[in-house]
Amino acid sequence: MQSTLRVVLGDQLSPAIAALADIDAERDVVLMAEVQAECTYVKHHAQKLVLVLAAMRHFAQALQARGVRVDYVRLDDPANTHTLRGEVQRAAARHALARVVATEPGEWRVAEDMRCWQALLGGIEVEIRDDARFFCRIQDFIAWARGRKTLRMEFFYRDMRRRHGLLMEGGEPVGGRWNFDAENRKALPKTVRPPKIPAFPPDGITRDVIALVNARFPDHVGSTDGFSWPVTAAQARVALEDFIAHRLPQFGDWQDAMKTGAPFLFHALISTSINLGLLDPREVCEAAEQVFRDGQAPLNAVEGFIRQILGWREYVRGLYWLHMPGFGQQNYLKATRPLPAFYWTGETPMNCLRQAIGDTIAHAYAHHIQRLMITGNFALLAGIDPAAVDDWYMAVYADAYEWVEMPNTRGMALFADGGIVGSKPYAASGAYINRMSDYCKTCAYDVKDAVGPRACPFNFLYWDFFARHRQVLGGNIRLAMPLRTLERMDVGKVSRMREKARAFLDSE
Numbered sequence: 084m085q086s087t088l089r090v091v092l093g094d095q096l097s098p099a100i101a102a103l104a105d106i107d108a109e110r111d112v113v114l115m116a117e118v119q120a121e122c123t124y125v126k127h128h129a130q131k132l133v134l135v136l137a138a139m140r141h142f143a144q145a146l147q148a149r150g151v152r153v154d155y156v157r158l159d160d161p162a163n164t165h166t167l168r169g170e171v172q173r174a175a176a177r178h179a180l181a182r183v184v185a186t187e188p189g190e191w192r193v194a195e196d197m198r199c200w201q202a203l204l205g206g207i208e209v210e211i212r213d214d215a216r217f218f219c220r221i222q223d224f225i226a227w228a229r230g231r232k233t234l235r236m237e238f239f240y241r242d243m244r245r246r247h248g249l250l251m252e253g254g255e256p257v258g259g260r261w262n263f264d265a266e267n268r269k270a271l272p273k274t275v276r277p278p279k280i281p282a283f284p285p286d287g288i289t290r291d292v293i294a295l296v297n298a299r300f301p302d303h304v305g306s307t308d309g310f311s312w313p314v315t316a317a318q319a320r321v322a323l324e325d326f327i328a329h330r331l332p333q334f335g336d337w338q339d340a341m342k343t344g345a346p347f348l349f350h351a352l353i354s355t356s357i358n359l360g361l362l363d364p365r366e367v368c369e370a371a372e373q374v375f376r377d378g379q380a381p382l383n384a385v386e387g388f389i390r391q392i393l394g395w396r397e398y399v400r401g402l403y404w405l406h407m408p409g410f411g412q413q414n415y416l417k418a419t420r421p422l423p424a425f426y427w428t429g430e431t432p433m434n435c436l437r438q439a440i441g442d443t444i445a446h447a448y449a450h451h452i453q454r455l456m457i458t459g460n461f462a463l464l465a466g467i468d469p470a471a472v473d474d475w476y477m478a479v480y481a482d483a484y485e486w487v488e489m490p491n492t493r494g495m496a497l498f499a500d501g502g503i504v505g506s507k508p509y510a511a512s513g514a515y516i517n518r519m520s521d522y523c524k525t526c527a528y529d530v531k532d533a534v535g536p537r538a539c540p541f542n543f544l545y546w547d548f549f550a551r552h553r554q555v556l557g558g559n560i561r562l563a564m565p566l567r568t569l570e571r572m573d574v575g576k577v578s579r580m581r582e583k584a585r586a587f588l589d590s591e
């Protein structure tokens with residue numbers, strides 16, 4: 084009896100994933116394979132490895148409980164070839180196959196590999212299906228982009244709101260405006276205590292994976308200690324419900340705030356679950372809209388949250404596929420410095436970086452503003468090689484997959500794409516960090532100083548950045564203000580700041 088092999092990758096853990104859509108439980112086999120190549124193509128944080136492998140094992144168990152035949156290859160299987168293609172080939176030899184069905188992967192390198200599978204399998208048909216878990220199919224994004232001069236997120240987002248009817252009333256946006264971002268940039272008052280977040284202690288399956296990861300990947304960043312990410316759809320739903328009940332109402336107000344010792348603030352902590360497939364983005368957006376309709380969360384919070392998922396998440400995915408493989412080569416500002424060693428340890432006197440990197444290493448998580456305005460901003464100002472920065476973001480975050488990491492890092496944070504994702508670089512001096520966090524209060528540097536012995540590095544690096552790139556950024560109307568300020572600055576002060584920048588960067 085010939086069967087269909089249905090391949091499910093480690094970030095495709097949704098019962099409704101396209102490859103399983105028409106499964107015949109009597110005849111078909113699902114292949115899931117833990118392979119060294121996916122665990123080491125970047126040195127993923129130890130908690131990300133535990134998350135993906137534990138979620139894969141739980142998902143396989145749930146499929147088996149529904150009567151589905153799962154051919155599950157473990158990392159410690161002595162016959163494991165340790166590549167996805169090798170495991171598909173071995174599975175083809177084990178089962179009498181009529182065809183292989185897979186869902187398009189999230190990363191270019193895997194998509195390239197998948198295109199070779201049919202030839203490798205001696206002509207067994209390989210069908211690769213669209214990933215329907217996203218609001219916008221890749222082809223639809225490409226059609227949207229065709230013929231447009233600029234691809235701004237805001238216009239894409241409005242189209243998506245219309246197309247999917249989220250926060251709409253009679254063809255118009257609820258509340259009369261598309262975007263409430265201007266109301267979402269408040270600093271956190273000292274008196275506000277962020278709510279506790281739910282914990283998901285490891286069960287037996289996850290404890291086995293923790294032991295495996297500790298034994299096989301001891302040199303990866305971070306530790307498995309304190310692992311507490313949701314690894315099943317049921318846990319992910321608990322995490323979502325907790326966010327909606329306790330943090331969503333304030334999400335808008337303090338979305339951009341940063342606070343010492345409070346890594347999660349009012350954020351959702353759901354990117355790991357959505358990216359793995361444990362949560363459906365539609366379910367997430369609809370649940371958020373419902374609490375607004377029930378009067379339990381304000382519009383600025385709910386619109387801000389839905390914009391991240393329906394807007395930014397879909398938009399960066401579309402841009403990734405539109406521009407790959409070229410995206411990975413872009414380096415508009417010709418940045419070449421190596422990544423400073425403190426990115427891997429957090430050991431630096433710059434308190435903002437120490438906090439953001441410390442949170443990252445401890446939890447495989449930092450929230451958006453820490454990623455963009457602290458670690459990303461420093462790498463932008465310092466002129467760090469985008470390839471090294473990409474590698475770091477891919478390695479340290481539990482939610483990292485290239486389709487979402489690269490446009491955010493090369494595009495939004497580093498402006499290495501020359502303005503595809505954002506219309507200007509997100510460059511900021513210490514004043515921004517001081518306004519949005521309490522980090523500067525306990526820092527060894529003086530945030531108000533740009534030239535003295537205790538000058539905040541973000542200040543002199545900021546002006547050095549604009550001086551260095553004044554030619555290439557000069558035509559950008561959105562940068563007219565800092566460039567004009569630079570022109571009017573005392574020449575001696577500018578050269579002192581540039582000298583400090585040079586000495587500082589050479590010492591890192």
Ligand code: FAD
Nearest residue numbers: 350351352353354391396450451454455482483488491492
């Ligand atoms: P919240 O702040 O609560 O937001 C809710 C959800 O919105 C997130 O779970 C996520 O699904 C979505 N979202 C928010 N912002 C973005 C965005 N810019 N792009 C895509 N989705 C977004 N996100 C990843 O999922 N994986 C990455 O590898 C990743 N790398 C990043 C690198 C840089 C340099 C920057 C600036 C951002 C990156 N992001 C990445 C986006 C964002 O920082 C994370 O999605 C977010 O911090 C996850 O935490 P949360 O679930 O608490 O998000």
Ligand code: DLZ
Nearest residue numbers: 092093094116117118121122188189190
């Ligand atoms: C991230 C990851 C890891 C660490 N391990 C595996 C694995 O062993 N097997 C697997 O199928 N997938 C894994 N993944 C997820 C893949 O890297 C992911 O599917 C591709 O990068 C495409 O997004």
Ligand code: SF4
Nearest residue numbers: 433435513523526539
């Ligand atoms: Fe960061 Fe400068 Fe503030 Fe220190 S003073 S925390 S280096 S912005």
